[in-house]
Amino acid sequence: MSFQLDEFLPYRLSVAAAQISRRFAARYAQEAGLTIPEWRVLAHLDHSGAVSVRDIHARVNLDKSMVSRAATRLEQAGLLRKDGHRTDRRLIVLELTDEGRDLMLRLGRIATQFQDELLAELGKDGPALRRALAQLSDG
Template sequence: MTFQLDQFLPYRLSVAATQVSRRFAARYAAEAGLTIPEWRVLAHLGQSGAVSVRDVTARVALDKSIVSRAASRLEKAGYVRKSSHGKDQRLVALELTEAGRELMARLGKIAETFQAELLAELGADGPAFRRALLQLSKATAP
């Protein structure tokens, strides 16, 4: 049997993830002019509260330098506040400002609508697909 890239599950997952991410990115870019890394940082901070850049990096699957640059742009835009981390002064803590929380409230509605549309596209396969993604995430978690 010859290897078929289009039938290779990791490749198909990667392509699908990129396509879905770009579709969603177009929406939050239109709403707020954000990049994918900026969206990921905001979304994580919206759920976690104040955390270190290291924590954000681990959660959003981006390199530290990309997270740091995104955080700096978000800080300049007034959405994120940087401070020294309480327990370790070498770490930078990030948290949403009031403007950042207001933006996340708007973007959260856009995200919920987008997710509902994706699930509608999947139809009856949606619940099984979600379970499969969770299973794969558990299997690969460190």
């Protein structure tokens, strides 16, 4: 009996994640042409307030080089500000501008709406999916 890739959990997970990312990117492309790293940095900043590159790197599953580059692009787009830390001059503090917060308000609505649709599609399996993903991410 040969191995069946279609039934293999890591494969199914990877395909589903790519598919959903594509669907979601299509949604917010209308509001803003963000890459996935840019979206993550923006979204995290909206929730966390002013934090360093390292902070985002640790929390958002992005290499620090990606955070750095995404932040540079977002800064050029006027969506966030970079400031030096008061006491530790190694740190760079990132914070959304008004424009950035504004954009996240719109994107947050789109994201929530999208998630609601997904959960509706999933029906009763939604909560189990949530638990399973949490379990797998820590594992």
